[in-house]
Amino acid sequence: xxxxxxxxxxxxxxxxxxxxxxxxxxxxxxxxxxxxxxxxxxxxxxxxxxxxxxxxxxxxxxxxxxxxxxxxxxxxxxxxxxxxxxxxxxxxxxxxxxxxxxxxxxxxxxxxxxxxxxxxxxxxxxxxxxxxxxxxxxxxxxxxxxxxxxxxxxxxxxxxxxxxxxxxxxxxxxxxxxxxxxxxxxxxxxxxxxxxxxxxxxxxxxxxxxxxxxxxxxxxxxxxxxxxxxxxxxxxxxxxxxxxxxxxxxxxxxxxxxxxxxxxxxxxxxxxxxxxxxxxxxxxxxxxxxxxxxxxxxxxxxxxxxxxxxxxxxxxxxxxxxxxxxxxxxxxxxxxxxxxxxxxxxxxxxxxxxxxxxxxxxxxxxxxxxxxxxxxxxxxxxxxxxxxxxxxxxxxxxxxxxxxxxxxxxxxxx
Numbered sequence: 001x002x003x004x005x006x007x008x009x010x011x012x013x014x015x016x017x018x019x020x021x022x023x024x025x026x027x028x029x030x031x032x033x034x035x036x037x038x039x040x041x042x043x044x045x046x047x048x049x050x051x052x053x054x055x056x057x058x059x060x061x062x063x064x065x066x067x068x069x070x071x072x073x074x075x076x077x078x079x080x081x082x083x084x085x086x087x088x089x090x091x092x093x094x095x096x097x098x099x100x101x102x103x104x105x106x107x108x109x110x111x112x113x114x115x116x117x118x119x120x121x122x123x124x125x126x127x128x129x130x131x132x133x134x135x136x137x138x139x140x141x142x143x144x145x146x147x148x149x150x151x152x153x154x155x156x157x158x159x160x161x162x163x164x165x166x167x168x169x170x171x172x173x174x175x176x177x178x179x180x181x182x183x184x185x186x187x188x189x190x191x192x193x194x195x196x197x198x199x200x201x202x203x204x205x206x207x208x209x210x211x212x213x214x215x216x217x218x219x220x221x222x223x224x225x226x227x228x229x230x231x232x233x234x235x236x237x238x239x240x241x242x243x244x245x246x247x248x249x250x251x252x253x254x255x256x257x258x259x260x261x262x263x264x265x266x267x268x269x270x271x272x273x274x275x276x277x278x279x280x281x282x283x284x285x286x287x288x289x290x291x292x293x294x295x296x297x298x299x300x301x302x303x304x305x306x307x308x309x310x311x312x313x314x315x316x317x318x319x320x321x322x323x324x325x326x327x328x329x330x331x332x333x334x335x336x337x338x339x340x341x342x343x344x345x346x347x348x349x350x351x352x353x354x355x356x357x358x359x360x361x362x363x364x365x366x367x368x369x370x371x372x373x374x375x376x377x378x379x380x381x382x383x384x385x386x387x388x389x390x391x392x393x394x395x396x397x398x399x400x401x402x403x404x405x406x407x408x409x410x411x412x413x414x
Contacts, residue, residue, distance in 0.1 A: 004101060005301070005324050006186040006264035008256065009094075009316070012249055013053060013111060013197040014284060016273030017046070017294045019246055029246045032254030033268060036300035043311045046297035047337045047349055048272040052285040053113040055341065056271045057120070057192075058084055060313035062091035065340065067398045085119035094317040095123035098188035101321060106183065108176050109192035110167035124190075126179065130167060168203065169193050169252045180261040186324070187262065195249045196274075198222075198283055202244035209244075213237045227282035239276050257300060265302045265323060269313065270295035279371070288347040288356055289371050293339045299323060310349055312337035338391050348387045355384025 017023045020030045022037035023044075049059040058066050066087040095105045106126035114120045114129070121127035176191060183189075195202075199218040207214070217237040220230060227235070257266055275281045278291040297311065302323045311319075315332040322329045340346045347356045349367075353375065356363040364384060366375040375381075 003326075004103070004186045005326075006103075006180075006188070006262045007098070007320055007324050008189045008191065008260060008264045008266050009320065010253070010256065010266060010268045011057070011190065011192045011271050012268065012296075013192065013194045013271055014274040015196050015246060015249070015270040015296060016291055017270070017296045018291075019243065020296045022298070023296060027243060029243055030250045030253075032250045032257065033296070033298060036253070036257060036266065036268070037298045039300070039304060041299035041303045041305055041307065043297040043307045045308060045310045045349070045351060046269065046295050047310060047312050047339060048270065048293045048295050049312055049314045049339055051272050051288055051292040051339070051341055053111060053271050054084060054118070056313065057114050058087050060271070060316045061093050061095070061120070061190075062088065063094075063314055063317040064091055065314070065338075065395065067395060067402050081118055088119045088122045092317070093123040094320060095188065095190070097317060097321050098324075099123065099125070101324070103186050103188045104184045105188045106179050107190040107192070108172055108179075109190070110169070110172070110194045111192050111197075114192050128172070128175065130172065167194060169195055169249065170203075173252065173255070176256075177259055177261070180264070183261070185262055187264070188320075188324075189260075189264070191256075192271075193249055193252060196242065196245040198274075200238055200241035200245050202241055202248050206244045206248040208240050209237055214241045217241070221282055227277060227280075230277075230282070235277060238282075242274065242276070263301065266300045267298070267316075267320065267323075268300070269297040269316075271313075286341065286343070288339045288341065288345055290354070290367070293347070293349075303329070307333065308351060309333040309335070310337045310351055312339075336387060338388075346388045346391060348384050348391070353380060353384075355381065355388065357385070357388045 019025050021028065021034040022030070022042060048056045049065060050056040055066070066083065095107070098105055105124045107120070107124045108128045109115065109120065110130060112131065115131050116127060116129055117131070176189070180187065180189065198221065201214060201218065214237060217234040220234050221227060221238060224230070253268060272284050273292045273295060274284050275289075275291045279287060279289050281287060284292050295313070297313070311333055314337070315334075319329055319332040322332065336348050336350045338346060338348055343358070345356065345358050347354060352367050354365045354367055354371070362381070362385065364375045364377065364381045365371045369375075
């Protein structure tokens with residue numbers, strides 16, 4: 001019997017921290033997660049490194065923000081694929097770290113953005129994305145259509161066929177349990193659930209609204225991702241449906257805590273949040289406000305307590321092996337953490353403040369007062385500006401090194 005504990009990393013797509021009971025929500029959406037939080041380790045200021053899955057997952061699996069490379073800077077699927085695959089191939093992923101520690105490793109993901117198409121199978125002994133090559137290519141190419149009517153139709157068809165961000169966790173739960181029962185001890189398992197992702201379509205037993213309401217509301221949002229044309233009724237329908245999907249996902253948390261073999265340490269987190277009219281936006285992917293980067297992070301079956309210092313999901317590859325060995329985890333904590341997107345926008349977050357930088361613009365907030373009115377603190381604004389400048393310069397240097405390495409590999413170096 002190994003002294004090292006089995007570990008399950010459960011990533012829940014699009015769940016924001018303020019919709020969890022242990023973080024203050026009073027809607028009883030996450031009773032199972034709340035019970036785990038009561039006796040576990042809660043990171044009260046966990047921050048996603050990016051507001052969308054491809055940026056967040058590539059970072060929290062490798063511990064490094066991806067850098068731009070020659071030929072991988074475009075927004076089309078081919079460039080994105082090369083960008084993500086290069087990053088995952090060249091980095092020491094959390095799966096590889098656990099493998100070196102003697103763990104058997106596996107992943108089950110229902111999110112196309114974390115499929116083998118993008119190289120997320122690297123380092124895992126067993127990997128299931130439930131997409132054959134033809135399906136993954138066709139699904140992802142469907143998003144490249146330039147005609148918005150055709151694109152919307154493809155998305156709608158995918159919903160009905162169950163192919164696009166709509167695979168219930170129950171469809172592969174038994175496979176997960178079976179793998180844990182057959183795996184060597186200890187094991188590391190990554191599970192990625194998409195039930196709370198747009199479109200918000202909870203199953204029948206968790207549905208507080210009829211399909212006659214939820215389908216038109218979701219289609220309306222897909223047609224207008226800014227939500228400018230959403231009626232107040234559609235807004236209410238979408239928020240109710242989103243909360244229903246969280247309640248449904250919480251059932252997975254409860255069952256996994258009871259039924260997975262070897263009584264593993266269970267680490268539950270969101271990959272990013274979700275906006276519902278906050279700052280004039282619905283969905284995710286564009287800005288770096290708290291509704292998009294403030295995520296839950298709970299460790300059950302390990303140490304107990306509450307961590308107030310900021311914690312970036314970027315540090316998960318350091319945190320998880322430390323917890324598995326029973327070591328101290330304080331080295332994974334920071335005084336400030338960063339998030340960014342490819343627009344580019346960069347945010348630096350302290351325990352109770354946040355600075356957001358965009359080309360030609362910046363914002364500063366006292367998080368105890370929220371992100372509606374800016375904070376007037378010139379010293380704190382200067383600190384935020386300096387931290388972002390240092391981060392951007394370090395990133396630019398990594399990009400120069402990556403480009404030089406690519407030139408050497410291609411035989412183009414002088």
